[in-house]
Amino acid sequence: MPELIKQHLIDPEICIRCYTCEETCPIDAITHDDENVVVDADLCNYCMECIAPCPTGSIDNWRLVNSPYSLEQQFEWEELPMQEELGEQDSVSLNEALEQEIASLLEQAHEGTGGNPSAPASAAQPTINLYSRGKPAFAQVQGNYRLTEEHTENDVRHIILNFGDTVFPVLEGQSIGIAPPAEEGENAQLIRLYSIASARDGEKRNANNFALTVKREPDGRCSNYLCNLQKGDQVEVTGPFGGTFLMPNDPNANIIMICTGTGSAPFRAFTERRRRAAPGASGKLLLFFGARTPEELPYFGPLNKLPHKLIEKHLVYSRIPGKPKEYVQDRMLEQSDTVGKLLQCNQTYIYVCGLKGMETGVDKSLQEICLRHHLNWGDLKTNMRASGRYHVETY
């Protein structure tokens, strides 16, 4: 199958020919004739510098094509051509990813939402599918640190990927794809998705990098590949993917984050984003984070240093010798008053991330909390999902 290209196009029916995009483009990929303003597919490197300054929205158009439209073709257009039929793609999966392989992975991950998820209204617009298997981005490993204590069974790692001069715009909640290199004589490996654990502007502000939180699985080809990477190694990355499990930009938004293990990755990103972009925000961050023991809870140290003013944390453990097992859903029930109060507010968002197994327990607790507060969880969930306020991403 030929490699599809994501082509950047301008809608001639909406464009007002102000040429702001042309002035903004750092590599002169945009040009115009007497009729239209057009983008040269050979030059455009998806840097997105032109998107924000466009006053009309005409700049933000993309088509998946087998071979790109030429400048001459674009000059002739009076309207933008429709997206060509590409087979099995449907419009829902196009919101998350343009490749069937990735779209179905995300669809599975979001199944627990119980319907078609939608993005929070105030979320920033995500970029998806800039890089694919045929045209991956290359990142360099900047660091690979074990997050769990050496003596514990779980090997969870914080892996920082640096993109150098490559443009790789991400939002908190998005994922990237990695396939371990195939060995000789082997078929291409399946792609695995990993949530980005950093804020959109990098591990440190304005660094062109981000981190992943990866758990080594005993027979996991991809997780072992990633966990074994050394500083300086090169990695092929595809993405970014995901257009619904995104963070609301509204500083008044309350965000309830429920996770286990590496499901904490997107919430590390959310929290850091809130800290950087809206430090005094009135919206509450509430975290329920489950692990077996403190030694196996990723980011235990840094998490404990975050002030209560920024985030209310509930770290919950299921394997502390001599103590009864406690899971996130148990702590949620214990915090019924806090959670219930937030559920009554239409600026509250729920995100669940972790293993599939946690879904049922969390859902039951939310149902119970709703009962105690005279709410109907079924109705509320439907309503929250429709307004982009209920999100589940589990594996």
Added chain:
Amino acid sequence: MTSNAVDYDTLIPNNVGLSEDRRLLKALERWHPGYIDWWKDMGPNGFQESNVYLRTAVGVEKDGWAQFGYVKMPEYRWGVLLAPQVQDRKIGFGNHQGEPAWQEVPGEYRAMLRRLIVIQGDTEPASVEQQRYLGKTAPSLYDMRNLFQVNVEEGRHLWAMVYLLQKYFAADGREEANMLLERRSGDIDKPRMLGAFNEETPDWLSFFMFTFFTDRDGKMQLESLAQSGFDPLSRTTRFMLMEEAHHMFVGESGVGRVIEKTCEAMNQAGIEDPYEIEAVRALGVVDLPTVQKKANLHYSLSLDLFGSEVSTNAANAYNAGIKGRYQEDKIEDDHRLLSDTYPVLKLVNGEIKGVEENALTALNMRLRDDYSKDAGKGVGRWNKIIKKNGIEFEITLPHCAFHRMIGEFANISASPEGTLMSNETFSQQKDNWLPSQQDGEFIQSLMRPVVEPGQYANWIAAPKVGVDRKPGDFEYVQLN
């Protein structure tokens, strides 16, 4: 810092090192409360407490350029932002061509520069004043939001000019900055400086026409100031131009959507003749001949803003390297114009004729021609909508001699085609060419607010895409 001190780096997004510049900070601190008072008194009437989904610029780089979010307008973060400095920039035209661009005001041109900045600055708050009642009759929350976005950005452009006055012009700059808050659009005693900015903006069609035609004059003026040898002015106006593009969009798409709805309604009702005015109006949409009259009015008022066709002031500003031509840096000539000529339409022995004038003194004319070309292209796109709907009608720009108050044709009367006539004949025909009282009353009758998210008044089509790619029923303004 005392406890009630304002954190100006947070309050005023800036890339001019505001918190380190004690003198400037002090001047802005003094000016700021007056500005907020002005905004509350003269800004959008009745919506100061509403949450509006606005774009705020907090920096000039990619991530800072357009941050969208709900904000109450008096709390909008009006910033002082300059386009990035171009290393070793040289003056591109006039007597100082090739010399390094000035980072400080050259003493000999101080008065000229100050005057240009003040005139530009005066137009910014003026349009906010002109448009302050329009929110109450907005045809949708989307349009209301666009109006407010235009308003807060005009406010920011005032800030941009005030920054220059306070930073570079000491006491008289501060005095001028205060005066900018004291003049009022349409006020008999202390009017705004330019004619078109003292006219009313009585309805939304006028607002769209104003942003299309009059703000486009602003764009052309900013374009020529962006060429300035005075680098801070060039950098300020270059960044303003990025915002100004949104105003062009509101105008062009606004009128386009009015036209689209009219054509659609005509087709549905089976009306082919656009001049069946009463029948079209009965459908609750604006007939195309009235759209033409509005265009005639706003185009002619906007042409007046370019001043006299032949002007020594314009020549002086060019020679001084203060104000260039539209896209000066893309023109291939000697950038001195000492022996060049430029054709100017003039009144010669009772006839309109092209006369070759010295290119330097004809700079206003040239800028106006560039403006007409730019506006004409937008009108062409409106006509595409009419044509696509299969209706035979074309919007045209009237002749430059039509309905003028300033310049060569100020004292004569001419038809939109440029035929000279007596004042008496003009008066008799006037209602066919410019909006009559009756036309105004009809448009007023359409001005009923629509505040349901995703709903639009009957006389205007929905936009093709939302702001910041928001879905159709997005609540752009949360009314209280």
